[in-house]
Amino acid sequence: xxxxxxxxxxxxxxxxxxxxxxxxxxxxxxxxxxxxxxxxxxxxxxxxxxxxxxxxxxxxxxxxxxxxxxxxxxxxxxxxxxxxxxxxxxxxxxxxxxxxxxxxxxxxxxxxxxxxxxxxxxxxxxxxxxxxxxxxxxxxxxxxxxxxxxxxxxxxxxxxxxxxxxxxxxxxxxxxxxxxxxxxxxxxxxxxxxxxxxxxxxxxxxxxxxxxxxxxxxxxxxxxxxxxxxxxxxxxxxxxxxxxxxxxxxxxxxxxxxxxx
Amino acid sequence: xxxxxxxxxxxxxxxxxxxxxxxxxxxxxxxxxxxxxxxxxxxxxxxxxxxxxxxxxxxxxxxxxxxxxxxxxxxxxxxxxxxxxxxxxxxxxxxxxxxxxxxxxxxxxxxxxxxxxxxxxxxxxxxxxxxxxxxxxxxxxxxxxxxxxxxxxxxxxxxxxxxxxxxxxxxxxxxxxxxxxxxxxxxxxxxxxxxxxxxxxxxxxxxxxxxxxxxxxxxxxxxxxxxxxxxxxxxxxxxxxxxxxxxxxxxxxxxxxxxxxxxxxxxxxxxxxxxxxxxxxxxxxxxxxxxxxxxxxxxxxxxxxxxxxxxxxxxxxxxxxxxxxxxxxxxxxxxxxxxxxxxxxxxxxxxxxxxx
Numbered sequence: 001x002x003x004x005x006x007x008x009x010x011x012x013x014x015x016x017x018x019x020x021x022x023x024x025x026x027x028x029x030x031x032x033x034x035x036x037x038x039x040x041x042x043x044x045x046x047x048x049x050x051x052x053x054x055x056x057x058x059x060x061x062x063x064x065x066x067x068x069x070x071x072x073x074x075x076x077x078x079x080x081x082x083x084x085x086x087x088x089x090x091x092x093x094x095x096x097x098x099x100x101x102x103x104x105x106x107x108x109x110x111x112x113x114x115x116x117x118x119x120x121x122x123x124x125x126x127x128x129x130x131x132x133x134x135x136x137x138x139x140x141x142x143x144x145x146x147x148x149x150x151x152x153x154x155x156x157x158x159x160x161x162x163x164x165x166x167x168x169x170x171x172x173x174x175x176x177x178x179x180x181x182x183x184x185x186x187x188x189x190x191x192x193x194x195x196x197x198x199x200x201x202x203x204x205x206x207x208x209x210x211x212x213x214x215x216x217x218x219x220x221x222x223x224x225x226x227x228x229x230x231x232x233x234x235x236x237x238x239x240x241x242x243x244x245x246x247x248x249x250x251x252x253x254x255x256x257x258x259x260x261x
Numbered sequence: 262x263x264x265x266x267x268x269x270x271x272x273x274x275x276x277x278x279x280x281x282x283x284x285x286x287x288x289x290x291x292x293x294x295x296x297x298x299x300x301x302x303x304x305x306x307x308x309x310x311x312x313x314x315x316x317x318x319x320x321x322x323x324x325x326x327x328x329x330x331x332x333x334x335x336x337x338x339x340x341x342x343x344x345x346x347x348x349x350x351x352x353x354x355x356x357x358x359x360x361x362x363x364x365x366x367x368x369x370x371x372x373x374x375x376x377x378x379x380x381x382x383x384x385x386x387x388x389x390x391x392x393x394x395x396x397x398x399x400x401x402x403x404x405x406x407x408x409x410x411x412x413x414x415x416x417x418x419x420x421x422x423x424x425x426x427x428x429x430x431x432x433x434x435x436x437x438x439x440x441x442x443x444x445x446x447x448x449x450x451x452x453x454x455x456x457x458x459x460x461x462x463x464x465x466x467x468x469x470x471x472x473x474x475x476x477x478x479x480x481x482x483x484x485x486x487x488x489x490x491x492x493x494x495x496x497x498x499x500x501x502x503x504x505x506x507x508x509x510x511x512x513x514x515x516x517x518x519x520x521x522x523x524x525x526x527x528x529x530x531x532x533x534x535x536x537x538x539x540x541x542x543x544x545x546x547x548x549x550x551x552x553x554x555x556x557x558x559x560x561x562x563x564x565x566x567x568x569x570x571x572x573x574x575x576x577x578x579x580x581x582x583x584x585x586x587x588x589x590x591x592x593x594x595x596x597x598x599x600x601x602x603x604x605x606x607x608x609x610x611x612x613x614x615x616x617x
Binding site for chain 1: 336339360363404
């Protein structure tokens, strides 16, 4: 009896969480020109309209470029920071770790406003670089957490063996350390990309005029009308942000099976 | 010329001194063992020779050249770790070839050298396997092959046998010694296992609390311990307070249990004169018998208190007068039982003496 109740409750909770998402996906294939039930037939016309909508495509390109750059910069900085914090005896190591992790503990709005104020104080205006910087600050903690955890599990012995065999510290990093932490690096990069791709709060504050990412584009479209196009765009977003990490996890598992540790 | 020299080496970690001023010469081609309990500084010394730690004071010379400022990857050393430390993402052949890639070895020769190294460690057919597909003993052989294929000036072994199970450890011990003799490379071996040290070494350096207690050949260290620590660390010893009454051609010790014992002068190298001294009696040299000993052998009546049966040997704790002593004897037939009255036999030449 008790278990039955818990089971039913669980179904309800998941239903509550995922039903709206399912509705969006379902309605994106609706042939009707109003994005609501009842459905009048299956069609890809809204995806077609998306494809032909310049504003949306521009936003899409911006999001992809922003996401990729965020991923590359965040991952590089994250790897370097993790190396320093795990492998070297940096003074104030704990304080630095806390500082680097802090952006995920601070409410995003606060972080967004703080960065804007800082920019104002420097006398600079909003730009794509600022938007990028904001996304890097916001995604860096995820990369550091994942990469650091992996690096701790890589034994120092293995690197020392490489050094003793004649590889310089840099050669050791590329021949031994980096390949061994590749699954974590890939996971960190994926995190950074999807978080950047999904982000709206910070982006709304930081984006310069005229630049839209997919989430801010959806947001502004919603203010005008509830077009079924938004359902289609939502579906694309869901596929990207759910599909990419799943794909990444599968690749990481494959890598781990081959190399292993 | 020595292959490796430690000259007045000191290593401190903050306020803690891990290695007190140490000077050590490692002869060319020797198999030298740094032996001691954990925390005695043996691994610290090895890591300083390797270049993984910088000495706080003193100089390290390899092949007569000062290497204090030479980083590890330019020292041409072979390093083998307790946990094998193979590269898990590379197969066996790639692991062994790793060091050759950073040397001026023509590509065409690499495969041949790798195969020769694998044959030397008797694993010629595992080149395309990954480390995790091999057993611990096999992984350690590969680690050894990887270290020697680069023809290092010095081979450094950091407790390489400790992670293996007992039977395999003894096989590997013989194997390791065979390979070392075959290639003749100067080897520094770190272990806390006295039987490994005695079986494999040309020279043993016994260390305790960051200090060298004794340097010598295995039989010297074993038969003529230079300190109480050495006497107890290599096997079990009975160490008793005694008085030296004559220190000339012979060394005469007086001890309450055994009376007057004439110790050969060669076995009392550190005893400088008469006065307070210590009599060292190895547990294996103290024989239990039913009857008193013949002339020339010290004989003392005793009672067996505890019997610790170990198969081929037995360890007795016996009481002789005031003293409780331990004796390790091979068993002929049946061991003595607790409560038996026995005679302890001790040949004076088996004793050693230390300053009191």
